[in-house]
Amino acid sequence: MPVLPAAAATTHVGRSIPRTDGRAKVTGATQYLDDLPFEGLHGATVRAPTARGRITGLRFKEGPDWSQIVVVTHRDIPRFARPIARAADTSHGHHDADAGPEHVDLNRVALIEWDQPYLVRDEFRHKHEAIALVAHADRATAVWAAACVEVQYESLPAALDYRVAPQPGQVQHGAANVFKRYLLCKGAAEQGETALEAVFAKAAHVVAETYETGAQEQAYIEPQAMIATVHRAAPDDGDAGWPTLDFHVRVEGSLQCPYYVHQAIKHLCNLPDDHVQIVQAPTGGGFGGKEDYPSILAGHAVLLSLKARRPVKMVYERVEDMQATTKRHPCQTHVRTALDADGRLLALDAKVVMDGGAYVTLSPVVLSRGTIHMGGPYEIAHVRVASEVVLTNTAPNGAFRGFGAPQTIFAMERHLDVCAHRLGIDPVELRRRNLVKRGGTLATGQTIDEPIDLVGWMDKARAALDWDARRTAHTAFNLAQAAVHAPLRRGLGLATFMHGCGFTGSGEVWLASKLKVRALATGQVEVLAANTEIGQGAQTVFAQIAADALGLAVADIVVAQPDTDQVPNSGPTVASRTSMVVGHLVARACDDLVVRLESAERLAALPDGPGVGSVSMQAHARGRRHEPERLRAALAKAGAAGGTDAEGWAEYEPPPGVVWNDQTYRGTAYGTYAWATYCADVEVDLVTFEVKVRDFVALQEVGRVLHPVLAEGQIAGGVVQGLGWALLEQVVADADGGMANANLTTYVLPTMADVPRVRVLFEEQPYGYGPFGAKGIGELPMDGPAPAVVNAVADALGVEPTAIPLTPERLLRLVLGEG
């Protein structure tokens, strides 16, 4: 694989060009799903009334004119079907043993395990689970009709607390409701329990503590939204039968991963690839919340559209969105560490338990990332991380920026400060003695072969906060406040951490992402990728990368709106992979296009040696350059002619030396990591118990920064989501496991008045396998704020908070010793 010249001079990359979708956004011209012109029906959902039960009937109350309302239940989905599509991507699908191996149950959402139905057939597993769908031309009538369907049921025992082992009647998955377990062992732990315990027995200090983090709502400001349209080529007799090969199903929606939805709808409709088209509409935020749930909402819209033979739009109201869709996994982490007399970490023994909710969804992968990140950026010889994610009868938890890592990083970073306090060592000094150095190994045994300087970067972040001077000032301030019985206390806290870029282990190899660029008759180049612009700036960054790869201007690049009829599957927009992994494909596909133009002799290669104009990546590797006007002319000619000569392709190839063992969880978990130190300065009011974040420094090494303004925006946005998770955002459960505060009045998001100006600092060490040296940055900023700010509260008050959100009520109880 060609290694991109990371240090290559760039014209566009590294500069903050105006984002390509920016003008439409600041003028309000961008049309999101609910802004699109629409003629059709509006759908609404009938939901489960309690945590778990068996449906005995549906009663359609008097009021709505039911003859004018389309109703869909599980009975409208054929129970068994012989799959039309036998493509590789459905071969691991759910086979229904009752119907024989050749038949599949179409009423299953295609994800990791196909255990979740689109519509409940018999037993519902969480409050607000979808049971039936209704549609009407008037949206208010549809919503009213849904409320007029009474679900009759017999209650079943529900498991509501993931921290408590289930009673026999509550078991619904395997022997003990465990969806997935991992065991990661390093050093003595590989020899077994006894060997690991021997390390603990000999240690000068053993520190054990339990930490908890709460659920968190993604709270994208645009709720989930989808339009489904079913076309039939043959004359439609209006029969509401299941799709046949003369059907074409089109879904447009607010979503992160077009090909996830594509796979789900292909399975639901039992149609092959080219009969299902998924188009991403401009999307008003995702943060993981539009990774898996859109497959369900798309399915619901399709089901209604199939029955109604009309386009159907479904847009959730905020309350419904918060009640029914995924959240961050709550997590409890037991951490036990062995340290020598100087505070060097000898061993880590951790047990991680996450709340998966009612169906498997993405939980095994979330748990995987949490497990791998548990050990943090520390050199620890002996590590055991045992983790599990369990079923509860609550809405499934799913993807949310950070994807399991923030939970275990909170536990580890909080725990290090607890260790420091118990050993009487400064938390900074404790980290200085344990941070991994180049050549050292992380918990998976992965050797770090990057020129990292974690201690130096930590000191740089502290210097930016003026840490030492503020420490002295805060001590004086706190003494002065205490002397006059005044209520304010100040403290400093930090977190040192890393986030693995891209899919874990061999995940990117399995994804085998493909990307295409094509020449247009205008002389421009169009980038065709499945990766979605959801605010992070993917469209802009792709244009920058392509422009520099070709030696052209940004105006020469067009980035296509993701549409599965047009774009190849370049993988999901998740896992901090879009800029790094897919951006690399953009650059390589551009090179491929130039090479094809040269071989087709539409573009004469210039003689070796320096010339004028920008440098194409491929040409750079060969010491040649193409003059932009000649390249544009060749592109225009190829674009007008069309065909394969006008296309450039790239497919993912792993960097050399990436070896990962999915069974033992040993090896190169990620091709590279982004590294960070975050520092918080807080003030606590001992009357109101509010925590005010006075200042926040976020320093990170992220490879080459492709676009400073966008990158800073990613970091600042992630930091504030992290501060919300740490201090404000509390999902309150009602008696049935539903969300009691499913609205933005009582689920409190940070406002501009709640947060400081985030000071963002970058260290740049170009990474050889990202475009122009870039690493992934999207999730990293979610990891550090919570431990940094809670460590600062611990510093200010001399208490040890172990659970977030650290609401005033929780902090009050802690200070009163009721914690």
Next chain:
Amino acid sequence: MPPAATAAPPPSITFTVNGQERTVHVPPLRRVLDVLRLDLGLTATKEGCGEGECGACSVILDGLPVNSCLVPACHLEGAHVTTAEGLAGHALLSSEPTTLSSEPTTLSSEPTTLPTEPTTLPTEPTTLPAELARLAPELATLHPIQAAFLEHGGAQCGICTPGMVVTAVWLYDNGLGKADIERVLAGNLCRCTGYSPIVASVEAALDARDARAAAGAQP
């Protein structure tokens, strides 16, 4: 709740939106948000929560920023409303002087690519500048607040942006200063930016405004 009965013909309500007089026939308790989006096709104003918390539906109503999801249509009679559609594009197509600053902005880089969307016309005609801003935003002249959002990363996913921009423009046009930013914009939620880039955007616009005012005041 069943949908509101519509036995009697809804009353007519006449008001001015983005400088143009409009008459709608809607139930008096219909939300202003729905009048704008559904009856007039002015979809820049968004619904994020429907209960006055997120500010995505912010518009300027008779000189004050309001959450249009909380205001019933009966308040519109004779009122003047400005939505995000009313902020850009005046300089190109409107011969009337406006109170909004509309001088060309200078951005540091080359023109951006044309967006692939939108391509369809709204069902209801809107004012021409607003239509221009929607169909060809690259041709519209931006309000200094909009230009600053573009330059300083004030917009990410963009869904809160029209409401945020409308509120910030109100602050800008009413002569408020940097000290007022946090108080005025705290009612507009953004989940993407962490607010720092928005504050930076508004501050930059206010600095430029004040610098121009200071220069203009020179003898």
